[in-house]
Amino acid sequence: MAPPEQVKHVAAPAIGLHNLTLGYERHPAVHHVTAHLPPGSLMAVLGPNGAGKTTLIKALAGLLQPLQGHISGLAGQRVAYLPQRNEIDHSFPITVDDMVAMGLWHEVGAFGGYSPAQLQRCTNALSRVGLNGFGKRTLATLSGGQLQRALFARLMLQDAPVVLLDEPFAGVDTRTTRDLLTLMAHWQQEGRTVLAVLHDLEQARQHFPHAMLLARELVAFGDTAHVLTQTHLSKARRLNEAFDDDAPDCHANLPSTASAHTAHTAHTAHTAHTAHTAHPHRTPAAQARPHPETHLTSPRPGAQAHGR
Secondary structure (H helix, E strand, O other), X not given: XXXXXXXXXXXXXXXXXXXXXXXXXXXXXXXXXXXXXXXXXXXXXXXXXXXXXXXXXXXXXXOOOOOEEEEEOOOOOOEEEEOOHHHOOOOOOOEHHHHHHHHHHHHHOOOOOOOHHHHHHHHHHHHHOOOOOOOOOEHHHOOHHHHHHHHHHHHHHHOOOEEEEEOOOOOOOHHHHHHHHHHHHHHHHOOOEEEEEOOOHHHHHHHOOEEEEEOOOEEEEEXXXXXXXXXXXXXXXXXXXXXXXXOOOOOOOOOOOOOOOOOOOOOOOEEOOOOOOOOOOEOHHHHHOOOOOOOOOOOOOOOXXXXX
């Protein structure tokens, strides 16, 4: 991968989640999340399968409207969003050059052509992610790692202050993962806010200063070391298993504001309700008795993790 370009300053917004409840067809998937994401955060979004991670990312991308509460800070902002790979049609007959150039949509619009300078930026972006000479190839000829590199090149051209990535390393080789993590760190140095849904806890600990742990509700939020404790991980698994998707809508009143830790301060992580707190979407049996301690684990080598 080519060396990083000169660091430039990008003014990312502060993002607020205010008593946010999200779901599909009036069935909540994420309940009453309140948090404040400071500008320039590099944050891992973690939790068991079905915890609501993808649902939250889609809401931040503007693809899902809240059932309750609201998101602040993103109105009028350009947001770059990379969905899970299984949502991308690899067979679509388009070249790598054409796909990457879509990152300039905000500059040229639906019917505008590309200037020589813009085409050169596309070439530079492909070089930056290690895909020199791949521009004329079709997407179907790329490996999983090569396709993800090309998608990151498109993200670069979108030049958005907020970048949302849903499982960006699923099914990707180790070298590509390392190169893309380096690129994400560069984005943070520029001041961009980067959120990535992950399943690898060690990866989060090593590369992401901040983390959000979900289990249909906010379990912990803040500095990664304070979020990924055994207590919080066990609680996340317990809460996620206890939720009843067929329960009626909940109407808990939670505080309207909460502050995350800034990148310069380490404090204890914000925690949600304790496991014994009654909640309409937890099964009565799970509320009445403690669950044997379980914990999240990083996926085994070669295994792919799926789910929201």
